Amino acid sequence: MASGTFGQLIASVFSYFRDKSWFLRWRGGEKRTDMDDELQDILLRLGGVTSWDQLREAVRDAVGITLQNTEDLVVYLSDIATGTLVSQDGLAGVVHTLPKSGLAGKCAEEQHLIVAKALDIEDPLCGLLPSASPTLPENRTVACIPVLGSDNARLVGIIAVVCDAVSSNQEKRLSLVGRHIAVCVQRLHQMATQQRLPPASTTTPTACSGSPDGGTCMGSSYDNGILQLCAELHDNDPASMQTKVVKYLERHTQSECCALWIVSSEDATEVFCQVLGNRVLEEEIRILIPLSCFNTVVTEERSITLDDISENSRTELEQKMDMKIKSLLCVPVINQARSKVVAVACCINKIGAPRFGQADEDVVRHCFRYTVPVLTSVMSLQKERQLKQETQSMLQVAKNLFTHLDDVRILLREIMMEARNLTQAERCSLFLVENDELVAKVFDGHVLDEMGEVRIPITQGIAGHVATTGKILNIKDAYSHPLFYRGVDNSTGFRTRNILCFPIKDRSTVVGIAELCNKVNGLYFTKHDEEVAAVFSIYCGISIVHSLLYKKMKDAQYRSKLANELMMYHMKGTEEDIKPLLSKESVPKPESFHPQMASFTYSPRGIPDEETIRATLSMFYDMGFVYRYRIRHSTLVNFCTLVRRGYRDPPYHNWYHAFSVGHFCFLLYKNLNQLDMLKDIEVFALFVACICHDLDHRGTNNSFQVHSQSVLAALYSSEGSVMERHHFAQAMCILNTEGCNIFENLSTEDYQTVLDLMQDIILATDLAHHLRIIKELKQMAEDGYKVEDPHCHKLLLCLLMTSCDLSDQTKNWQTTKRIAELIYKEFFTQGDLEKAMGMETPEMYDREKACIPELQINFLNHIALPVYQILSKVIPQSGLLVKAVDANKTMWLRLKRESSLRKLSSANSIDFFQIPFRSENGAAEFGKGLSEETEEELAEGEAEPGRGSKAGAVEDISERNNNNNPGRDTTTKSS
Numbered sequence: 001m002a003s004g005t006f007g008q009l010i011a012s013v014f015s016y017f018r019d020k021s022w023f024l025r026w027r028g029g030e031k032r033t034d035m036d037d038e039l040q041d042i043l044l045r046l047g048g049v050t051s052w053d054q055l056r057e058a059v060r061d062a063v064g065i066t067l068q069n070t071e072d073l074v075v076y077l078s079d080i081a082t083g084t085l086v087s088q089d090g091l092a093g094v095v096h097t098l099p100k101s102g103l104a105g106k107c108a109e110e111q112h113l114i115v116a117k118a119l120d121i122e123d124p125l126c127g128l129l130p131s132a133s134p135t136l137p138e139n140r141t142v143a144c145i146p147v148l149g150s151d152n153a154r155l156v157g158i159i160a161v162v163c164d165a166v167s168s169n170q171e172k173r174l175s176l177v178g179r180h181i182a183v184c185v186q187r188l189h190q191m192a193t194q195q196r197l198p199p200a201s202t203t204t205p206t207a208c209s210g211s212p213d214g215g216t217c218m219g220s221s222y223d224n225g226i227l228q229l230c231a232e233l234h235d236n237d238p239a240s241m242q243t244k245v246v247k248y249l250e251r252h253t254q255s256e257c258c259a260l261w262i263v264s265s266e267d268a269t270e271v272f273c274q275v276l277g278n279r280v281l282e283e284e285i286r287i288l289i290p291l292s293c294f295n296t297v298v299t300e301e302r303s304i305t306l307d308d309i310s311e312n313s314r315t316e317l318e319q320k321m322d323m324k325i326k327s328l329l330c331v332p333v334i335n336q337a338r339s340k341v342v343a344v345a346c347c348i349n350k351i352g353a354p355r356f357g358q359a360d361e362d363v364v365r366h367c368f369r370y371t372v373p374v375l376t377s378v379m380s381l382q383k384e385r386q387l388k389q390e391t392q393s394m395l396q397v398a399k400n401l402f403t404h405l406d407d408v409r410i411l412l413r414e415i416m417m418e419a420r421n422l423t424q425a426e427r428c429s430l431f432l433v434e435n436d437e438l439v440a441k442v443f444d445g446h447v448l449d450e451m452g453e454v455r456i457p458i459t460q461g462i463a464g465h466v467a468t469t470g471k472i473l474n475i476k477d478a479y480s481h482p483l484f485y486r487g488v489d490n491s492t493g494f495r496t497r498n499i500l501c502f503p504i505k506d507r508s509t510v511v512g513i514a515e516l517c518n519k520v521n522g523l524y525f526t527k528h529d530e531e532v533a534a535v536f537s538i539y540c541g542i543s544i545v546h547s548l549l550y551k552k553m554k555d556a557q558y559r560s561k562l563a564n565e566l567m568m569y570h571m572k573g574t575e576e577d578i579k580p581l582l583s584k585e586s587v588p589k590p591e592s593f594h595p596q597m598a599s600f601t602y603s604p605r606g607i608p609d610e611e612t613i614r615a616t617l618s619m620f621y622d623m624g625f626v627y628r629y630r631i632r633h634s635t636l637v638n639f640c641t642l643v644r645r646g647y648r649d650p651p652y653h654n655w656y657h658a659f660s661v662g663h664f665c666f667l668l669y670k671n672l673n674q675l676d677m678l679k680d681i682e683v684f685a686l687f688v689a690c691i692c693h694d695l696d697h698r699g700t701n702n703s704f705q706v707h708s709q710s711v712l713a714a715l716y717s718s719e720g721s722v723m724e725r726h727h728f729a730q731a732m733c734i735l736n737t738e739g740c741n742i743f744e745n746l747s748t749e750d751y752q753t754v755l756d757l758m759q760d761i762i763l764a765t766d767l768a769h770h771l772r773i774i775k776e777l778k779q780m781a782e783d784g785y786k787v788e789d790p791h792c793h794k795l796l797l798c799l800l801m802t803s804c805d806l807s808d809q810t811k812n813w814q815t816t817k818r819i820a821e822l823i824y825k826e827f828f829t830q831g832d833l834e835k836a837m838g839m840e841t842p843e844m845y846d847r848e849k850a851c852i853p854e855l856q857i858n859f860l861n862h863i864a865l866p867v868y869q870i871l872s873k874v875i876p877q878s879g880l881l882v883k884a885v886d887a888n889k890t891m892w893l894r895l896k897r898e899s900s901l902r903k904l905s906s907a908n909s910i911d912f913f914q915i916p917f918r919s920e921n922g923a924a925e926f927g928k929g930l931s932e933e934t935e936e937e938l939a940e941g942e943a944e945p946g947r948g949s950k951a952g953a954v955e956d957i958s959e960r961n962n963n964n965n966p967g968r969d970t971t972t973k974s975s
Helices: 003-018 020-029 034-047 052-066 102-110 168-193 220-232 238-253 294-300 311-321 358-402 408-423 461-469 487-492 527-571 575-581 609-622 633-645 655-671 673-677 680-692 702-707 711-716 722-735 748-763 767-783 790-805 813-836 852-874 876-902 909-914 932-943 953-962
Strands: 073-078 085-087 114-116 140-148 155-164 255-263 270-276 279-288 328-335 340-350 425-434 437-443 454-457 473-475 499-506 509-519
Touching: 034 052, 034 168, 052 073, 052 155, 052 168, 073 168, 085 155, 102 114, 102 140, 102 155, 140 168, 155 168, 168 358, 220 238, 220 358, 238 255, 238 270, 238 340, 238 358, 279 311, 294 328, 294 340, 328 358, 340 358, 358 408, 358 527, 408 425, 408 437, 408 509, 408 527, 425 461, 437 461, 454 461, 461 473, 461 499, 461 509, 499 527, 509 527, 575 609, 575 633, 609 633, 609 655, 609 680, 633 680, 633 722, 655 680, 655 790, 673 876, 680 722, 680 748, 680 790, 702 711, 702 722, 702 813, 711 722, 722 748, 748 790, 767 790, 767 852, 790 852, 813 852, 813 876, 813 909, 852 876, 852 909
Parallel strands: none
Antiparallel strands: 073 085, 073 155, 114 140, 140 155, 255 270, 255 340, 270 279, 328 340, 425 437, 425 509, 437 454, 473 499, 499 509
16 A cells, blocks of 8 residues: 555544544535535645655645635745754755744744735745735735644744735634644654654554664554544543543553553652543542652653562552552653653553563553653643642732731731642641741631740741741651651651741741641642742731731821820810800900900010910901801810910910911901902911911921931921921811811811811911912012912912911011010020031021021011012002011111120020110111111111121021921021
């Protein structure tokens, strides 16, 4: 029989056994087209090729039948020696490799059909496909067809052809042709590695003496059997596939039982069996290779029989397989592509003969010559499925862990349970590292109480070794390891066989140790278990650290809440203080405190301290806030009392300062008719912000807070305006205190609005903020205030807040001078602290260097006067405030001139306020009684450059407070 005819017969038999209905339909069971007949013939022809030349010719014909009007064609096929794709086609007729660039290179990279309208002139295929010019007709294309191996991952060929446009039906036919070509390539590769001899005349297998590897010359019945077996190996279930192979081996070797022992792909130190005879095992049987009869088969790649193994190995195998072994044949299953043993085929108890012979070995080798690629592919697929399942399991594990961050003990219990499930361990112990000790809070899923915690030194035992080295430890035989302590097993009766101990880290720091004991379905923990543990430990580390951090945060919150409650308790007024204020009738009219209460010339600092809260209540009522916003009188009393107690007692930034600022807001409301350009709720927010704007002031500015690394700086320095944010936070704390929320009856929208306004207004008291918006304020004054513009509203509120904060500069000279003394007392106290801490102290904070008149003149010129000048342009009625500030500046100029003439010197600048000056006589009437000569001297003094210039103290202020630590303090505090 000719080889081509035999090949066609074999292909027909293969097609018949794989799908009978398909075979009959194609062979005449249904009416077929000429194209179907031609395609079937060429597919049969592909099944019978025995050489590469025949394959190339069959490929040309198959493509020509499938596509229309093929013109030029190049076929690249996998070379067995190099693995590269080579071709003998083309005009040159020489062997060349597949180009890495152009259309062919793109097809090889993407591994799917690519159809192009034409080839680029630089494409390497241009010389091989002459008709594929850049100017192809509209209906002509260049098709690049990939041929993929049985695993759909390895490229075994590429076909490039010029043809008509490719239809979807033709794509399906090309896919079918490609699969048949791939089978042919695989068969030719196997034939090239083995010596194929003509079939024998008998049906009994006989050894081929001419085969260097002891190969077999199988008869037609065996070829039919292999074809039928290959046709049945179409499912992706490893157990089902192994069952079919085992049945084939039992039938053709006449064995009582056969088994396929798969070599573990992780570390190749053990084999496992999933199918024994016709039984799919519920649990895999695993055997260590070095200690078993399979060691010779795997390491030396040769077959063994029962005579080649020891009695101990035979006994172990009988126990594992639960059967008596009378005869045995173990044959290595080699993956030729990787040149390694991937399995061991075992035939047990020959039927009708005392032992297995060479013919039986040949049957096994012949079987796996064709089935090992499918088996390895399916095992790889199973491995991928397992990895996918483990990835999904790991994600679920992460979800389970991260939902228990609120309780570290429950979290540890979850970690132990998940660790046991992932690695199939019998027991698990978990230790946390605390103060050079390993602490077990949970054991075998049971949460221990505080007294029941187990603590061991960090240097003791296996867990201690892992904790100190930070490396995973996989112990296959616990009793032979020097660090294992048997005393626990002796006392509990538990037998520890193997241990997997791994560290749980937070970055490079070990925070815990997990110790797993006794692999359930295996001899020991594998390399795969180590990898799973390594990944799992990352999730454990993240969850444990965050859980401990969460606990610390909750503890800190509880402590903060207790401290806040304690602070609020002591801030609350006594019943004796509050009771007289609880009656509305006890709140008098503002003018009852002083006839000039609503006049800009009046200083509220003359009101006694015990009457200031009553005066604040009076202003709330007089401005209409109580009735307009439905504020309960008791709530207002509680609020004002807490605000009063919320201020500390530094020389200047105390309750009297806040009360004065709030009073000036009251003056603006009473005296400036144009204040109605703001909304009522904006004026309300402004007044409340005024009395709250310096809550809990410590007498130091923002720069000091940051450089001294205070708690406030830790909380707020990243956002800037440290003290201002603290003031607002304290105001919110008071509002959130029961019975103190004066905004409680506002609508949701108004409530949020008034809080946002308060925050913006209080933050506006920062000097850095004022300096940032000064240009916008001047521009608004030039362009005119626009009532409909929200940004103008915000700028005006900031301007009004600053004018209130600096309002002491608008009072009479004696008040202004007294305020300056308080301010510099506070400044110099901070300067003393800075010196003690080794910090650089600015001149205005240094009691030994500060020139107070010069600093004040500088401050009034560049900070205070511009504020009131802008305000007078926006609201002309406020022009008298500019005159008041200017009059006080005149007095400072007099004092500066007189102190220069008298050449005053002192080691303490604050002593300046204790020296009597002639210039202060009659200072109540600003600007009167000055001679022309004195006026000229004052003018000259003001114009003198030096420390009083803009480059002097004010520049120091702005620079110091702009350095990410803006301090509103120094706006008002150098006033």
